[in-house]
Amino acid sequence: MDQIFVNLKDWLVALFPAGRQQELVSALISVAALIGTFAGLFALTTVLERKGLGRIQNRYGPNRVGPYGILQPMADGLKALTKEDVVPRSADQVVHFLAPLVLVAPVFLALAVVPMGRNMAAVDFDAGILFFFAVGAATELSVFMAGWSSRNKYSLLGAMRAIAQMISYEVPLILSSLAVIMIAGSLSAVTIVEKQAGYSGLIPHWFVLTPWGFAGFILFMIAAAAESNRSPFDLPEGESEIIAGYYIEYSGFKFALFFLGEYIGLFAASGLAITLFLGGWNAPFPFLTWIPSYVWFFGKLLALIAVFIWVRGTLPRLRMDQLMNFAWKFMLPMALINLLTAGVWHFTPPGLARWIICALLVFGPYVALGRTLFESKKLAKRTYSYAE
Amino acid sequence: MLGEGIIKGMGETARNFFGSYVKEDRLTTVQYPEERLPQKEAARNFPFLVYDGKDWDKGLRCVACQICEKECPPQCIYIVKDATKKPDHIGKMQFQAKVFDIDISVCMSCQICVEVCPFEAIKMDVEYELSTGDRFGQLLLHKDQLAKSNDYYRKIHPTEAAEVDARMGAEKAKAEAKAKPAAATSATPSKP
Numbered sequence: 001m002d003q004i005f006v007n008l009k010d011w012l013v014a015l016f017p018a019g020r021q022q023e024l025v026s027a028l029i030s031v032a033a034l035i036g037t038f039a040g041l042f043a044l045t046t047v048l049e050r051k052g053l054g055r056i057q058n059r060y061g062p063n064r065v066g067p068y069g070i071l072q073p074m075a076d077g078l079k080a081l082t083k084e085d086v087v088p089r090s091a092d093q094v095v096h097f098l099a100p101l102v103l104v105a106p107v108f109l110a111l112a113v114v115p116m117g118r119n120m121a122a123v124d125f126d127a128g129i130l131f132f133f134a135v136g137a138a139t140e141l142s143v144f145m146a147g148w149s150s151r152n153k154y155s156l157l158g159a160m161r162a163i164a165q166m167i168s169y170e171v172p173l174i175l176s177s178l179a180v181i182m183i184a185g186s187l188s189a190v191t192i193v194e195k196q197a198g199y200s201g202l203i204p205h206w207f208v209l210t211p212w213g214f215a216g217f218i219l220f221m222i223a224a225a226a227e228s229n230r231s232p233f234d235l236p237e238g239e240s241e242i243i244a245g246y247y248i249e250y251s252g253f254k255f256a257l258f259f260l261g262e263y264i265g266l267f268a269a270s271g272l273a274i275t276l277f278l279g280g281w282n283a284p285f286p287f288l289t290w291i292p293s294y295v296w297f298f299g300k301l302l303a304l305i306a307v308f309i310w311v312r313g314t315l316p317r318l319r320m321d322q323l324m325n326f327a328w329k330f331m332l333p334m335a336l337i338n339l340l341t342a343g344v345w346h347f348t349p350p351g352l353a354r355w356i357i358c359a360l361l362v363f364g365p366y367v368a369l370g371r372t373l374f375e376s377k378k379l380a381k382r383t384y385s386y387a388e
Numbered sequence: 389m390l391g392e393g394i395i396k397g398m399g400e401t402a403r404n405f406f407g408s409y410v411k412e413d414r415l416t417t418v419q420y421p422e423e424r425l426p427q428k429e430a431a432r433n434f435p436f437l438v439y440d441g442k443d444w445d446k447g448l449r450c451v452a453c454q455i456c457e458k459e460c461p462p463q464c465i466y467i468v469k470d471a472t473k474k475p476d477h478i479g480k481m482q483f484q485a486k487v488f489d490i491d492i493s494v495c496m497s498c499q500i501c502v503e504v505c506p507f508e509a510i511k512m513d514v515e516y517e518l519s520t521g522d523r524f525g526q527l528l529l530h531k532d533q534l535a536k537s538n539d540y541y542r543k544i545h546p547t548e549a550a551e552v553d554a555r556m557g558a559e560k561a562k563a564e565a566k567a568k569p570a571a572a573t574s575a576t577p578s579k580p
């Protein structure tokens with residue numbers, strides 16, 4: 001059961017003559033599977049998100065199309081396809097057209113290095129994590145292309161915000177995953193997952209269950225939310241301020257592509273979080289290893305997406321200065337401290353003492369930093385002298 | 389501590405999320421086409437013409453005095469007088485409208501036509517499912533579409549209708565009381 005998809009692919013590939021042709025077929029199958037699975041997951045997520053947000057606000061959410069509204073994405077897709085594709089006359093036609101493609105292509109590329117089950121990474125690079133961040137940075141380009149080429153001030157404002165935000169949060173994102181890379185001693189996603197296999201008693205060797213891993217996981221999730229423009233970091237498209245931000249001039253299927261790219265980016269970031277911190281496709285308990293590895297991966301993925309939706313339903317949007325202060329005055333120092341803690345963890349002998357020392361090393365600065373930030377009114381509630 | 393508020397907020401939304409599955413009355417949504425909220429008595433949107441009795445054309449209270457047409461701020465009422473007359477509720481001969489149109493795409497639901505009508509002939513309706521595929525033809529309501537019975541009026545605005553009925557009943561009683569001695573002396577029938 002565990003290897004059913006891998007065997008299926010091997011069987012299909014074996015139908016072709018060996019050599020270059022087989023390599024090509026193998027790659028094509030992987031790409032098709034990846035796009036198919038994640039496009040389906042995207043459709044499912046949009047409807048689940050809307051239903052979940054509805055429930056959080058004590059509403060039903062979509063419930064008209066199909067049983068319990070589960071076919072809503074089809075209706076949405078049809079609508080997106082049949083809508084008129086408006087391109088502003090003064091827009092830079094080529095760049096305007098390319099921007100959604102430039103967003104969608106790299107996020108799928110990033111997904112390719114995430115192992116989704118035993119032997120189920122589309123490509124196993126030695127430098128997989130590096131590749132992930134490298135192509136992930138291309139989304140910034142696309143966002144700016146969209147904002148700049150639309151020739152609309154809201155677009156441009158949104159793009160500026162997006163660039164500022166994405167670059168700021170790229171730093172803690174990479175720093176927090178650096179701790180894992182240090183401990184695992186590898187940049188390959190597959191190796192990192194293998195390092196987290198195995199159990200001590202009932203407890204799996206996941207990095208999230210160590211002090212530095214836990215802190216890293218939280219930092220990573222916050223930074224990932226900011227990277228994929230998820231609420232509460234959805235300033236680039238803040239509806240109440242700049243309407244739809246950088247994709248204000250997009251309609252019809254190009255808009256749907258932006259939407260898709262954003263969600264696939266979220267899946268990719270969640271997939272990486274699972275790989276780095278949550279043990280990849282490993283089962284949480286040794287007696288559950290009979291369940292296929294891809295079930296665990298996608299289960300964890302759905303759980304992380306649920307958390308993202310939950311956060312979206314809870315937190316209000318940040319203000320620009322709060323966003324920047326949070327990135328540079330809290331996330332960055334915490335990520336650096338976390339890196340240090342990971343070093344300490346590596347060089348102290350295993351045992352309870354190591355655990356306590358590292359927990360203190362992370363928790364102490366967290367409390368201290370939080371307190372200072374509140375006292376210096378950088379994150380605290382702003383008091384208005386005139387506008388009360 | 390930093391993050392406390394976030395945890396509290398997440399707890400609150402989680403409570404809402406699960407609560408909405410457990411307790412039905414948390415959900416305030418009305419599933420519109422199947423479920424409807426009861427109509428409020430004070431609701432109003434577009435005017436309609438009241439008629440008494442069974443036959444709408446004969447029973448229309450409107451006497452085509454055209455006051456409403458003149459007063460309507462966006463000028464969405466169009467009336468053509470008919471040459472023939474018919475008796476009103478107190479038996480007086482009155483004109484009637486040959487054409488009575490209201491363009492509800494123009495009407496702003498101000499109720500001024502209702503306020504100025506001296507014959508209690510035009511009242512506000514509560515019908516709100518008026519969507520149509522033709523925004524020019526279908527939204528120009530003619531006399532036959534506008535005519536609705538007094539029973540309907542009593543149903544949608546009970547209090548107001550009761551007042552109107554009482555007033556008209558009193559007028560009628562007064563007219564009859566006046567007509568009786570006149571009829572006794574002159575012995576001519578006041579009604580054709």
Ligand code: SF4
Pocket residue numbers: 434435459460461462463464465490494495496497498499500501502
């Ligand atoms: S409600 Fe106002 S706008 Fe509408 S018909 Fe009457 S007077 Fe005119």
Ligand code: SF4
Pocket residue numbers: 449450451452453454455456457467504505506507508509510
């Ligand atoms: S509805 Fe009333 S005001 Fe308007 S023409 Fe008829 S009687 Fe006169």
